[in-house]
Amino acid sequence: MTVSLAELLATARVVSLPLSTRFRGIDTREALLLRGPAGWTEFSPFVEYDDGEAAAWLRAALDFGWADPAVPAGAPTSIRVNATLPAVEPERVEAVLARFPGCRTVKIKVAEPGQTLADDLARVSRTRELLGPDGRIRIDANGGWNVDEAEHAIHALAPFDLEYAEQPCATVDELAHLRTRVKYMGIPIAADESVRKADDPLAVARAGAADLLIVKAQPLGGITRALRIIAEAGLPVTVSSALDTSVGLSMGAYLAACVPELEYDCGLGTAALLAADVTEEPLLPRDGAIGVRRVEVSERLLDEHAASTDRTQWWLDRLARVHAIVAND
Ligand SMILES: O=C(O)CCC(=O)C1=CC=C[C@@H](O)[C@@H]1C(=O)O
Numbered sequence: 001m002t003v004s005l006a007e008l009l010a011t012a013r014v015v016s017l018p019l020s021t022r023f024r025g026i027d028t029r030e031a032l033l034l035r036g037p038a039g040w041t042e043f044s045p046f047v048e049y050d051d052g053e054a055a056a057w058l059r060a061a062l063d064f065g066w067a068d069p070a071v072p073a074g075a076p077t078s079i080r081v082n083a084t085l086p087a088v089e090p091e092r093v094e095a096v097l098a099r100f101p102g103c104r105t106v107k108i109k110v111a112e113p114g115q116t117l118a119d120d121l122a123r124v125s126r127t128r129e130l131l132g133p134d135g136r137i138r139i140d141a142n143g144g145w146n147v148d149e150a151e152h153a154i155h156a157l158a159p160f161d162l163e164y165a166e167q168p169c170a171t172v173d174e175l176a177h178l179r180t181r182v183k184y185m186g187i188p189i190a191a192d193e194s195v196r197k198a199d200d201p202l203a204v205a206r207a208g209a210a211d212l213l214i215v216k217a218q219p220l221g222g223i224t225r226a227l228r229i230i231a232e233a234g235l236p237v238t239v240s241s242a243l244d245t246s247v248g249l250s251m252g253a254y255l256a257a258c259v260p261e262l263e264y265d266c267g268l269g270t271a272a273l274l275a276a277d278v279t280e281e282p283l284l285p286r287d288g289a290i291g292v293r294r295v296e297v298s299e300r301l302l303d304e305h306a307a308s309t310d311r312t313q314w315w316l317d318r319l320a321r322v323h324a325i326v327a328n329d
């Protein structure tokens with residue numbers, strides 16, 4: 001997809017959205033939005049990512065804004081989503097979950113820097129109490145444990161009935177090792193960073209290091225590329241967000257709609273973690289699901305949440321540098 005930088009700059013808008021709950025160490029989410037011939041699209045690699053890593057996110061933005069996704073006939077028009085619970089104290093679990101009405105699955109952040117396994121146990125225990133025995137609980141450690149710590153933690157958390165453990169360790173080798181160690185507990189291992197931040201997103205599947213993959217549209221270069229990875233991996237997937245605005249979430253919802261079999265609820269309910277969005281009709285979870293649709297942004301909200309002049313310039317400069325990389329594809 002070749003689109004000139006001038007065409008991108010003509011519609012680019014940068015926003016800074018407050019989060020309702022601190023998540024992955026940030027309180028505001030910055031994003032650059034673009035309008036292509038097919039509709040609004042999003043370029044929002046996290047600010048610490050270098051230009052090489054951000055290139056996949058721009059490919060995704062172009063893929064979604066400059067062509068309509070090829071949704072198969074009979075694809076779902078709404079997608080079941082999980083609640084996403086940041087590493088909050090047990091007293092706050094109920095209030096966070098209230099933002100995800102109807103969700104039967106909760107993904108809980110664990111192994112947060114500065115916290116202990118006791119904090120994780122308290123958070124998971126409170127969640128199980130609120131969800132009841134039929135709800136599904138998955139945990140996400142973002143690679144925060146070594147193999148011994150992960151085995152110990154998963155064993156300690158197993159009585160709360162885990163659907164799976166996402167990226168318990170950082171490397172593919174560790175995941176492979178851990179997977180053999182925890183097999184007897186029957187808790188599947190999911191790979192997230194080992195897919196979206198790897199040079200080869202299929203290496204973890206080839207190594208037999210995971211039971212399922214977390215798949216995100218922006219970091220994997222867009223819907224078409226993500227679907228190819230899913231097909232080649234041959235593993236079940238959870239489609240998840242990158243803490244996008246509702247525009248990026250709509251890209252994720254279309255990806256989910258295109259996946260032939262969705263066994264797991266998708267991590268696409270994260271508009272509920274934003275205290276503001278760019279559209280009057282955000283893709284918030286309702287009855288445990290979000291719709292598969294394009295999102296129209298609101299000029300009023302773009303203005304209200306416009307990033308500062310400095311931050312806007314930073315994003316426009318980043319867009320120009322990353323565009324130069326993608327233009328050479
Ligand atoms: O999967 C979900 O429930 C929501 C998305 C989510 O958890 C994440 C989004 C963006 C960045 C990540 O740190 C985080 C993740 O690790 O999965």
Ligand SMILES: [Mg+2]
Nearest residue numbers: 140166167192
């Ligand atoms: Mg994750």
